Amino acid sequence: MSKIIIEARDLIKTYQVGDMEVRALAGINLKILEGEFVAIMGASGSGKSTFMNLIGCLDQPTSGDYFLDSVLTSKLDKNQYAEIRNQKIGFVFQGFNLLSRTTALENVELPLMYDRHHRIKDPRKKGVEVLERVGLGDRMDHFPNQLSGGQQQRVAIARALVNEPSLILADEPTGNLDSKTSVEVFALFQQLNSEGITIVLVTHERDYANFAKRIVELKDGKIIRDRIIDKPLIASEEMEKLKSVEVNQEI
Amino acid sequence: MKFKSIITAAIKSILKSRMRSLLTALGIIIGVAAVIVMVSIGEGAQQQVQEQIASLGSNLIIIFPGASNSGGVNRGAGSFNRFTMDDVNKIKDEATYIKYISPIVRAGGQVIGGVGNWNTSTQGVSPEYLDIRAWKLASGEFFTDKDVLSRAKVCVLGSEVKKNLFPNEDPIGSLVRIRNVPFKVIGVLEEKGQSAMGVNNDDLILAPWSSVLDRLTGGRYINFIQASATSLAQMPQAQAELPRIMREAHKIQPGEDDDFTIRNQADLADAATATTKVLTLLLGSVAGVSLIVGGIGIMNIMLVSVTERTREIGIRLSIGARATDILVQFLTEAIMLSLSGGLIGIFLAFAMGYILNNYTAQPAVIKPAIIFISFAFSGAVGVFFGFYPARKAANLNPIDALRYE
Numbered sequence A: 001m002s003k004i005i006i007e008a009r010d011l012i013k014t015y016q017v018g019d020m021e022v023r024a025l026a027g028i029n030l031k032i033l034e035g036e037f038v039a040i041m042g043a044s045g046s047g048k049s050t051f052m053n054l055i056g057c058l059d060q061p062t063s064g065d066y067f068l069d070s071v072l073t074s075k076l077d078k079n080q081y082a083e084i085r086n087q088k089i090g091f092v093f094q095g096f097n098l099l100s101r102t103t104a105l106e107n108v109e110l111p112l113m114y115d116r117h118h119r120i121k122d123p124r125k126k127g128v129e130v131l132e133r134v135g136l137g138d139r140m141d142h143f144p145n146q147l148s149g150g151q152q153q154r155v156a157i158a159r160a161l162v163n164e165p166s167l168i169l170a171d172e173p174t175g176n177l178d179s180k181t182s183v184e185v186f187a188l189f190q191q192l193n194s195e196g197i198t199i200v201l202v203t204h205e206r207d208y209a210n211f212a213k214r215i216v217e218l219k220d221g222k223i224i225r226d227r228i229i230d231k232p233l234i235a236s237e238e239m240e241k242l243k244s245v246e247v248n249q250e251i
Numbered sequence B: 001m002k003f004k005s006i007i008t009a010a011i012k013s014i015l016k017s018r019m020r021s022l023l024t025a026l027g028i029i030i031g032v033a034a035v036i037v038m039v040s041i042g043e044g045a046q047q048q049v050q051e052q053i054a055s056l057g058s059n060l061i062i063i064f065p066g067a068s069n070s071g072g073v074n075r076g077a078g079s080f081n082r083f084t085m086d087d088v089n090k091i092k093d094e095a096t097y098i099k100y101i102s103p104i105v106r107a108g109g110q111v112i113g114g115v116g117n118w119n120t121s122t123q124g125v126s127p128e129y130l131d132i133r134a135w136k137l138a139s140g141e142f143f144t145d146k147d148v149l150s151r152a153k154v155c156v157l158g159s160e161v162k163k164n165l166f167p168n169e170d171p172i173g174s175l176v177r178i179r180n181v182p183f184k185v186i187g188v189l190e191e192k193g194q195s196a197m198g199v200n201n202d203d204l205i206l207a208p209w210s211s212v213l214d215r216l217t218g219g220r221y222i223n224f225i226q227a228s229a230t231s232l233a234q235m236p237q238a239q240a241e242l243p244r245i246m247r248e249a250h251k252i253q254p255g256e257d258d259d260f261t262i263r264n265q266a267d268l269a270d271a272a273t274a275t276t277k278v279l280t281l282l283l284g285s286v287a288g289v290s291l292i293v294g295g296i297g298i299m300n301i302m303l304v305s306v307t308e309r310t311r312e313i314g315i316r317l318s319i320g321a322r323a324t325d326i327l328v329q330f331l332t333e334a335i336m337l338s339l340s341g342g343l344i345g346i347f348l349a350f351a352m353g354y355i356l357n358n359y360t361a362q363p364a365v366i367k368p369a370i371i372f373i374s375f376a377f378s379g380a381v382g383v384f385f386g387f388y389p390a391r392k393a394a395n396l397n398p399i400d401a402l403r404y405e
């Protein structure tokens, strides 16, 4: 049996907005094993982003325990949190979050600059390597504003990969992309997952969720459904279909 | 993060908004340039004063009657402690470290001759006086020991006296009447210009001390004594032996106070430079304030920059930057900005110093120390005023920073 990589025990997150207390997460219990590909679904405001931020060590729960790689994160200090973000997790955002006026390659190398252990000896070489892996070998010196949305998201994925994390988290990674590019991005995630990287991503489109091996649904800060997909769709095959549709339309 | 990548990141970020960086650094540029120029003007003034005092004569020692606590002022006519030629002669005989010595006998009054009359000071001195003061003759010659012995009625005119009494002719050989006593002009002194102490060394007449005592003042008292030490290095020895000789001459018992005061050129120089030092300090501090204002400008811009770059900070935090990484990044930017401002300021100061020295009467002496100090100070300004914005950036929460619009 595979190792548990994420374990949430009764995670609660409340926000104080003026006099009101907003309960974004109302007790989440979830285990995710190494090698899984999980899609988190739910309506807007159901707490998906809040949950992702917690398991991405970008934020801390109001109460409850979160174990990452069997380490209880609430016992860690700010610097150890930073180190986890740097070493263990690659985070992909809906809005790409690339540094502007900084080339694709420099963006990708950025996490390596904050690696105190200098595990990767040649940042430049590694940066080129991951950019090639996401299919952007010919766009390395482009600035974000010279790239399409899909390309920018692939740069962001390359940046998430550069420190060789075991876990990639993505909060609506295709939210800003058209359907064709979205499928391409999912194909990339499927490929990375097949290489052994655990992937947890948020999407609110059921079509895309079917690319995952497991779907977890949230509502009002609670898990209402958690199921395994027996036969996930294969994104690369869907791409071929889309292409043939295009060809048919052209004819 | 490695040191090199910190620096390159800071340079990149500064160059991203060139105009703003330049305007920010402008405060420091002006501040540093102002500090250097102001202090250098002060130094220039100080050096001018010192040069003027040096022109008093090398190794000059002045002996006044009266105890030093009475300000070197004569205690009164007829009192025992006024100086006579006996004091001068005793020093001449016994002192080992005194090279030249001269009494000064002052006689004010009207001088008539040439084209009219002129009120000036006539001083009775010995022939060595010219060497003591390191003065030179413009024409003619100085009187000799023979003139002193014979109490010759000869005199040497200061350039100002010559200008007033003999504007268009050579006075050598002419007669001038000092308090109605005719003296023959045998020489004219070179013009020396206003001295540091405000004494006009050109408006005087020099004559043998014996002649002045005998024919003008009457009596045997001299006003004070000027001497020069054998060398600058032997000033301390000279100043040590003089009191002994003078106390002996005046028969002062052990335990009694001196009835004379000895001053050297350094004492005079100290008094004069003290004033210009205060001036330098004042100019420097005023300019220093502008440097601090420049620092506040940097803080202002860095604060704006932190707000503007909140998302960037969020991105960096989300990929694993620590708070210290962010702190170091912003602090480095602030320091680089202020140091490069300091560097440009130094160049600007040199340019202004060049203009002052070559096109104005006000000299500026730029010393390495002030360059170093103001450069270090500009760095300190960067640290001091960069710290608050940098800490503000470092303490941001990654989620809040990422969500910032």
Ligand SMILES: Nc1ncnc2c1ncn2[C@@H]1O[C@H](COP(=O)(O)OP(=O)(O)O)[C@@H](O)[C@H]1O
Binding pocket: A015, A016, A017, A022, A023, A024, A042, A043, A044, A045, A046, A047, A048, A049, A050, A051
């Ligand atoms: N920083 C915040 N301050 C206050 N309320 C918040 C904050 N972040 C999220 N919320 C609230 O928490 C709930 C869950 O939000 P979120 O996790 O962003 O939902 P989702 O990503 O599923 O759309 C929402 O009601 C939202 O308004």
Ligand SMILES: [Mg+2]
Binding pocket: A048, A049, A050
């Ligand atoms: Mg969301």
